[in-house]
Amino acid sequence: xxxxxxxxxxxxxxxxxxxxxxxxxxxxxxxxxxxxxxxxxxxxxxxxxxxxxxxxxxxxxxxxxxxxxxxxxxxxxxxxxxxxxxxxxxxxxxxxxxxxxxxxxxxxxxxxxxxxxxxxxx
Numbered sequence: 001x002x003x004x005x006x007x008x009x010x011x012x013x014x015x016x017x018x019x020x021x022x023x024x025x026x027x028x029x030x031x032x033x034x035x036x037x038x039x040x041x042x043x044x045x046x047x048x049x050x051x052x053x054x055x056x057x058x059x060x061x062x063x064x065x066x067x068x069x070x071x072x073x074x075x076x077x078x079x080x081x082x083x084x085x086x087x088x089x090x091x092x093x094x095x096x097x098x099x100x101x102x103x104x105x106x107x108x109x110x111x112x113x114x115x116x117x118x119x120x121x122x
Contacts, residue, residue, distance in 0.1 A: 006096060007033045008034050009033060009034070010035075012037065012039075023071075027075050027101050032096070032099050032100060033102070034102045036088075037105050039107050077100050077101040078094075078095055079102065092104060
C-alpha cells in the first residue's frame, strides 16, 4: 500500500463480509495493514434508515458478535477482539507491533446509528 507507512482501514462488519478474504492476500504478500471493524451485527447503513423510514428492517441484520478477528488469525494474520472503547488504542498498538496484517474487531452498539457527518479522510 505505502511502504514504510502505517496503513489503517476502518470499516463495518458488512464491508468485511465483502472483502475479508483480502487478508489472505495481505498475509501472502506480507502487507502489515491494520483493519478496525465496527461490528454491530448489521448492515448499519441500511438498517438505521430503514427503521426510521418504515419502522422495521428487511435483510439488514447479520449474526451478532461474529469473531472476524479469529478469521484473520486463521489466515495467518493478527486478530484481537475489543469490547470497551478504552481498549482500542492498546489493541491498535499491539496490532501494528505484530508486523502482520491485523484485524481489530470492535463490538459496537447495534442500536446506535453512526454519525453520517464524520469525516475521517486524511
